Amino acid sequence: MADPADRLTVTRHDGGVTVAWEGPYRDYPEYAMIAEFVPYMLLMLAGSGAGRRLTPVWVGLPRRPPTAPERLAALYDTRRVEYEAAHPSITFAEADIDAPLPRADPALAAILDNHAQLSTAAARPVRGWLDRFHAALESAVADGPPGLDQVARRLAMSPRTLQRRLRDEGSSWREELEKLRQRRVDRLLRETTLSVESIATRVGFTDPRALRRAIHRWYGHGPAAIRASGPM
Missing domain, CATH: 1.10.10 (Arc Repressor Mutant, subunit A)
Known part of the structure; x- marks a missing residue:
């Protein structure tokens, strides 16, 4: 379970296979802890699939080097921890990635693959x-x-x-507020009989003249033309 904005990037190279994580929490005070947790979580998931404890080739963290690196070395079971990386990542040996899964079941895989295709088509x-x-x-x-x-x-x-x-x-935030105002003004003009003065108050304009100027900027004509066109 993760934020829909989370993104995992898998890259195969001479040193093995690197899985890097990008998430929406970089500005959070807890980001350093989250960045430490992600490689550990990936290591545990990979070990569960492999049926054995895996030793990563190296781990990349966006934090600065700690004064006592022993805790992280014990956490990831490797002393090859690189700091000030762009994103948290973990690199596995190519042999570990290519090794067959010990509990793999081809028949079950075919059933699940078919189910996934049907579910995707109906989603x-x-x-x-x-x-x-x-x-x-x-x-x-x-x-x-x-x-x-x-x-x-x-x-x-x-x-x-x-x-x-x-x-x-x-x-931007300002542009989104402007678009929101435009959508609300458009809806109120088309779907209600409220006066321009009332709409200006409801949508947050200082006075009806400010609203009329905004409508001319958006559409090139006044509110009467929008109201005459009726509901969309």
Whole structure:
């Protein structure tokens, strides 16, 4: 179980096979602990599949070298721990990766593969991160003008992480608020008989003139044309 934003990258090279992890928690105070845990979790999962304890070729951590490295050497069962890496990672020997799984069952694998294909064909699309952000933003409007901290809490992340994730999507908090206002204004004009003054108050504009200027900026014409076009 993990955040949908988690990403594992598997790279095969001369030194073996490296599994690197990227997650959305870099700005969290607990990130150093999370980064230490990930290679250990991958080591335990790999050992469970192999049916024996595996010794990694090396482990990469984004933290600075500790004053007492013995704890990490014991945790990963190797003294080859490299620090200040871009992402936490663990490298396994090529022989360990290519070794057959001792409890492998070809018949069961075929059944599971068929089940996976059927399940994938019938699955509904999963909402992406930006879809979840928009849902949280729309939900926050019920409590008044949404704030960055408020929406970040709904998504279980820090405000800095939320801003960074929006930048990664080619957007920003300010742009998303502008789009939210536009969607709300468009809906109220098309689906209600509220006056422009009432809509301006509901959506958070200082006065009706500010709303009219925004509508001209968005559509190139005034609110009357939108209202006359009716519901979409």
